[in-house]
Amino acid sequence: MSAASNIHSLLARLLPERIVPAPARPGQRHRLFAGVGMPSQQALPGERFGLIDRLDEAVDLQAVYHDLCRQALLGNVAALNDLGWIWLNGKYWRGDTSLAGHLLRMAALQGNAAAWFNLGQQHYFGKGVDVSYANAAEYYRHAFERGMVHAAAALGDLYEEEVCDGDQVWQVDALEAYQWFLRGAQRGEKRCRFEVGYRLLHGVNVEADARAGLYWLELAAATGVMHAAEELAVYFSSRDAARYLGWRDQAIKLGSKLALTMKLEDQIQP
Template sequence: MLLRATFLALLFASPALAQTTESPPNPEPVDVETDASEEPATEAQDPFELDPLVAFEAFFAGNYQRAFDLAITFAGRDDAPSMRLLGQMYAAGLGVDQDQQEAAQWYRLAVEAGDTDAKFLLATMILDGAFIERDEEEAARLLREATEANHTEAKQMLAMLHLEGRGVERDLERGAELMREAADEGNVTAIYTLGILYAEGAGVRLDTREAYEWFDRAARRGNTEAQIELALGLLNGDAGDPDLGEQQRIENAIFWLRRAAEAGNPVAENRLAHAYSQGFGVPLDAVQAAYYHARAVAGGLADARLDAFVSSLPEEQRQEALDRIARDRAPDNPLD
């Protein structure tokens, strides 16, 4: 069964003024020995003479307090990207206490000042509706404006609105057109969703082979849903080279399931648990089956058949699986 794509980021502390004192004039010249190791004194630079990009440099360097101080200064000069940066910092709680309403206010100011990224960010908040009022028509308008400015993520999201008829008239062909644009520009969610559209013939011709080519592209870029779709397609013969033998198909499918499971996808974890419990494409391994089942359950995917399988195992095997889970969660685990 195909998995649907779902819907699915302060004032500048001015340098203290240097205190100056007058010195009495020397009646006679005096030779002064200079220490070559001393740096000549320099005046602190006025923040209003700086390029606003220094706020972003401080942000990406992890100096959030300085980034915030600088961004406030430049926002006061009507610099739109600085306003958007403040919104992102409030949204993530970086350098300031997290405050989604404040983030939305800064996004709105940035939008009014013409920032394209802010239009996309504000639209996502509006569509989410968790912190500000949901208004799908306003979100669609913002996404349309960002799309006209060639914003890739906005294209992908506006495409979904057209496909679902949210905030805009439902238009499968327009949705597919925008989705392809975003996919061609490298948006991984769009690449995966385009595979879904070809698999279902929604806004494009029905073409299973084309669908799996898009799933393959998305899988190679780390999209776990596409990795699962590709694994299932390999098992049923729809994906991959038609000349692949059955054993190679199974091995390739297990490879993609493992990739998705390593990224924490419960569906892939569940599939691997079944594979290990039956020795399908992998060595029969009850502990591995129990391990992946426990991970899938922790991710919200129950399975009565696997519950019964794990319950039938000796206590030591169940404990070994739990020990592996505990090691996964250890603070020094590089995968955590």
């Protein structure tokens, strides 16, 4: 029997016939985990009807579930990841972290980057498993290597995070965090671009380099990162009036209360 046949046979046994509706009044832990991970089938920028839209607007979730199962059984690895992601969250139907882990591993071993990322999220938050930053980091690396640039931001955050409870072994490493933010920035991840720009501009854990910092911040701000536009407005407020006004107004468009306060202060100054 081929590996694909083995996977198909196992999957057919794992998938229940019917889903169980999510609790009408979810508890605090359920609400906390509702946004964990990400589906493979996402809407393109400016478009709708990725998987989340489909689930949010579904009249019959059972029908959506059966369709995802059908796709997964036909070999659609993205659908397999998405089933695991839904069971991991428990937002659309009652969660099952054990089943989620099985499905995500099956998708990950077939090369799905989102599944590796979701396994990282499962171990980071301890959803049905012990919290393990080391395991989360390993899975995030696999996701990044398979093309998920967002995993670089998750790794950067992870290497700056101290373990507040539990007895797991984990070492904060600011340089490693910066290197992951830099890898993500070089691959176009917009939040990573902000993190790199901020550190270079202010000399946080790296040697200050204002020119390089401004370069990364401008790239981030141009793609909608509000905090990057704020940083640029603050930096240019005492250096370049035209660039200050441009980035201040850009930050306001992106929803910045800080930039709006700056504009009001500018208006009352003599």
